[in-house]
Amino acid sequence: MTDSPGGIRGWAAARRTVQSRLRFTSLRLRLVVVFGLVALTAAVSASGIAYWLNREAVLTRAQDAVLRDFQQEMQNHASSLPPHPTQDELQRTAGQMANSSQRFSVLLIARDERGKTVVGNSDLDSFTLEDVPPSLRKAVDKQQKVSSTNKYAHHLYWQRIVEGGKPYLVGGAKVIGGGTTGYMLKSLEPEAKDLDSLAWSLGIATGLALIGSALLAQAAATTVLKPVHRLGIAARRLGEGKLDTRLRVSGTDELAELSRTFNRAAESLEKTVADMSAREEASRRFVADMSHELRTPLTAITAVTEVLEEELDAETGSVDPMIEPAVRLVVSETRRLGDLVENLMEVTRFDAGTARLVLDDVDIADQITACIDARAWLDAVELDAERGNMARLDPRRLDVILANLIGNALKHGGSPVRVSVREEGEELVIRVRDHGPGIPEDVLPHVFDRFYKASASRPRSEGSGLGLSIAQENAHIHGGSISAANSPEGGAVFTLRLPRDASPLIEQETRNGNGTEENAR
Incomplete structure (x- = not known):
């Protein structure tokens, strides 16, 4: 069982419609994806920059406050210690320093009168010398040359570290004039939690921006693609031979100008095809009329040539031998002319669709x-x-x-x-x-x-x-x-x-x- 031609044409038209919709959907999807990618890039970039700036500001503010307080405590308490303090003096001073407003752990190191290293710790075993990075200890112990631009041989140094997954600030300084060395340890976990909350907020904002951009892209795509879709339908109808197809034009943008150009092209094509059809119809009618007009004299000429041919074939030989070749040529050309007229009439019927x-x-x-x-x-x-x-x-x-x-x-x-x-x-x-x-x-x-x-x-x-x-x-x-x-x-x-x-x-x-x-x- 075979499909009817009408069914095949219907299937082909449906297939073209589906393909057109797929292309339309694909273009819409590409526009939405492009809008989304642009919005995502912008949102991620803005969120990243905002997070980085806020992170630096939060950490710098917390760090400066802790170091300033530690330096003040070193001047107020550690500098009042004797040159060779005892462990009890160091322990008591470390506890006093730890009670500052920033609440950091303190480690004090000095030498007693016998040259033995003594240590004072505000938190006993929770903050030891092993917790201080070697590079920081080296920088704190290093004695610098005093000059007009550098008034002190020792300075305050700090470093951020991570232990057990938690961030810390470690700082160290030596008492002016030598003697006791002090280190502090401050947890930055509250600041890290604040930064995590900020990161979540920025992530949510980025997601909302992406959703909003997708909705805006959908609206923009609909606005842009609707005229393009109408133009595609009109072009397909024009290709199917519906030359009276026109687009409704509104606005002054590029799409409106494209629609006007399409209408002008369709109008020009319709006029050209109409002129060609008229000329073709006139030509076909001329050939048909001429073929019909030729048949009447051709019928008479054919009858005469048949008589002449019979005379040529007759045994009496009534035709002059001198004109016999001419007679035979006339007979041959008459038959050829008859075939040509019949063929022209057949071609005319095919062209006119009447066969x-x-x-x-x-x-x-x-x-x-x-x-x-x-x-x-x-x-x-x-x-x-x-x-x-x-x-x-x-x-x-x-x-x-x-x-x-x-x-x-x-x-x-x-x-x-x-x-x-x-x-x-x-x-x-x-x-x-x-x-x-x-x-x-x-x-x-x-x-x-x-x-x-x-x-x-x-x-x-x-x-x-x-x-x-x-x-x-x-x-x-x-x-x-x-x-x-x-x-x-x-x-x-x-x-x-x-x-x-x-x-x-x-x-x-x-x-x-x-x-x-x-x-x-």
Whole structure:
């Protein structure tokens, strides 16, 4: 079971519509994605910069406050210690320093009178010398040269560290004039929590900005793509031949100007096509009228030439031998003119769309045999076809196709001409092969063109130049086709493909109002 042509066209139209919607959706998606990426990049960049600036500000503020307080405590308490304090003095002083407003841990280191290192710790085992980075200890112990720009040999140094996943600030300084060395340890976990909260807030803001940008992109895409979609629909309708298609134009932006340009182009195309159609119709009418007008005098001339031909063939020899060649030329050219007029009338019917099928059940082998016998080609044509191969076709048009293909093979090819018939599914394949030199490659694409001559130096030949074109049109009206090629064994091969039953075409043409006729059985 096969799909009807109408169903196929409907499916093709639906497929084009789906493809158009997919392209439209794809463009919308790309716009939304681009908008989203731009918004995401901007939001992430802004959030990153804001987080970095706030982080530095928070940490710097906390750090400066702690170091300033530690330095003040060192001056107030550690500097009052004797040059060689005892461990108890260091322990008591460390506890006093730790009670400052910043609440940091304190570690004091000095030497007693015997030169032994003594340590005072405000938090006992929670802050030891091992917690101080070696680089910081080295910097604190290093004695610098005193100069006009550097009044003290020792300075306050600090460093941020992370232990157990928690951030800390470590600072160290030596009492002016030498003696006790003090270190402090301050947890920055509250500041880290504040920064984490800030990061979450910025992340949420970034997500909201992304959602907002997607909504804005959707709205913008709809605004931009709706005119583009209408333009695509109008262009497709124009391509389908609906030349009166126009777009409604509003606004002064680029899309409005594009719509105006489309309307001007469609208007110009409609006018051009109308002019061409009018000229083509006038040309077709002229050819049809001329063909009809020529038939009347041609009929009279044909009758006279038939009488002259009978006189030439008569045994009495009533025709003067001097004018016999001229008479025979007139007879030949009259027949040629008659064939040309008939071919022109047939071409006119095809162009006007008035050519109709008259179907009948025919035996393909008998049809080919009758075509060959009627033209006295039996001795020059070999037939390879089984009898009983029936098809429902137009016998007259099939005879025209076969006569043109076989006659062309005999005229331009070489004998013998072989005609073979094969079945391929629901198709009949008829091949006509000659034994001539074949068709030049540059001629092959044009063998079915009207009035085409293979050699420009021989613009006039015995044929009208319409035979193969008419054969192809008759194949097309059956829903078939003809192709030309060169055989590898030599010679040209014309392949005719026809459906076994052309009735579906009649039903389709009847629905379209073409009024195709069929023989009554």
